[in-house]
Amino acid sequence: MTAVMQGVRVLEVAEHTFVPAASALLADWGADVIKIEHVERGDAMRGLASTGVVSVSGDVHVLLEHSNRGKRSLGLDLTSPDGLDVLYRIAATSDVFLTNKLPRVRAKLGIGEDDIRAHNPRIIYAAGTGQGERGPDADRGSYDSLAFWSRSGVAVGTMRPEYEYVPVPPAPGFGDSLGASVIAGGIMGALFHRERTGEAPTVDVSLLGTGLWAMGQALALSLQQGVPWTARPGSEPRLNPLVEEYLTSDGHWLAFCCLQAGRYWPPMCEVIGRPDLVTDPRFADHAALIANNADARDILRKAFAQRSLAQWRDLLADFSGQWTVVQDTLQVADDPQTVANGYVQECRTASGTPFRLAAAPVQFDHAPAAPRRAPAFNEHGDEILADLGLDLDAVLDLKIRGVVS
Incomplete structure (x- = not known):
């Protein structure tokens, strides 16, 4: 340095x-x-x-x-x-x-x-x-x-x-x-x-x-709209099912932030082994996914609960969307990106x-x-x-x- x-x-x-x-x-x-x-x-x-x-x-x-x-x-x-x-x-x-x-x-x-x-x-x-x-x-x-x-x-x-x-x-x-x-x-x-x-x-x-x-950013939005910034209730679902956290079978969380739901839904369907969902009219595009977010989220929740973190790491390795593992401080210390950098x-x-x-x-x-x-x-x-x-x-x-x- x-x-x-x-x-x-x-x-x-x-x-x-x-x-x-x-x-x-x-x-x-x-x-x-x-x-x-x-x-x-x-x-x-x-x-x-x-x-x-x-x-x-x-x-x-x-x-x-x-x-x-x-x-x-x-x-x-x-x-x-x-x-x-x-x-x-x-x-x-x-x-x-x-x-x-x-x-x-x-x-x-x-x-x-x-x-x-x-x-x-x-x-x-x-x-x-x-x-x-x-x-x-x-x-x-x-x-x-x-x-x-x-x-x-x-x-x-x-x-x-x-x-x-x-x-x-x-x-x-x-x-x-x-x-x-x-x-x-x-x-x-x-x-x-x-x-x-x-x-x-x-x-x-x-x-x-x-x-x-x-x-x-929250302050600017609050001042613009005249409403104080508060967190959403934990029970309130997000509109985008690909901006969410999902639990694996061995108790780990996967976090996704794929803002363009329509773009990333087809490759996500391939990852979870459900190619049939690509042509499902409920999830045809971004607007449809948002309108039917509860159904999409339920499908993903059940899918991710069927495999371990190690298995999902392999399946998500080539996924084009944005995701990560929710880690604690000991895990992130040994994260390959932490070590490499x-x-x-x-x-x-x-x-x-x-x-x-x-x-x-x-x-x-x-x-x-x-x-x-x-x-x-x-x-x-x-x-x-x-x-x-x-x-x-x-x-x-x-x-x-x-x-x-």
């Missing part, structure tokens, strides 16, 4: 997943990311014992690894003048300053846009927030389950009317990881603009804004313990980015301070006074 971010330094003051995962992507693509952590406890993610869904256990903190791979760590007290001075000195050597601190916290700490740019006018200033930089909730903290999932309409969009509960996000850090991709793209665009014009833009991404973008990558801790991570979703020059492990807390502290020109006595003094870890 071409390290397109090589030579770019990112200074991060952030915790948890949303914003740190953005600089993790940039690190995968070659950037030098310096992660500033709380001088005593480090990133709060290091102490996270549970996601609220599953416990975090084992030799590898994979949630920390996902959003902090490839970085260098420095424990620094930003509430002290000397700690802030160290931060400013690093900022002077950086291309990007990235934070998820709330506006009022940035102002209190002295890490606002004007504060950082006073030491480096060319730096890209990037902030990730829950609800955006402006408005009554700009200084209110949030999480992806709130701003991205619940507030933006995503939860209602997945809520089945027949169930009296609000669905939870499908994975920890779901909106965080999507939002991180948006931040990373925004930073790369800002760097391109700076190279072209000499101007250093500010990058502003929120979980709420990312959620609205993810719901963008390097969408899951091997990694090792400092002690050599192996683990696997999702690869960065953008590849350059036909090769996936190979993630490096996350740093131990303050692993690179002495190295980073030495790069700033601080001698051993100065570093020891900062350590004794608790300015650095």
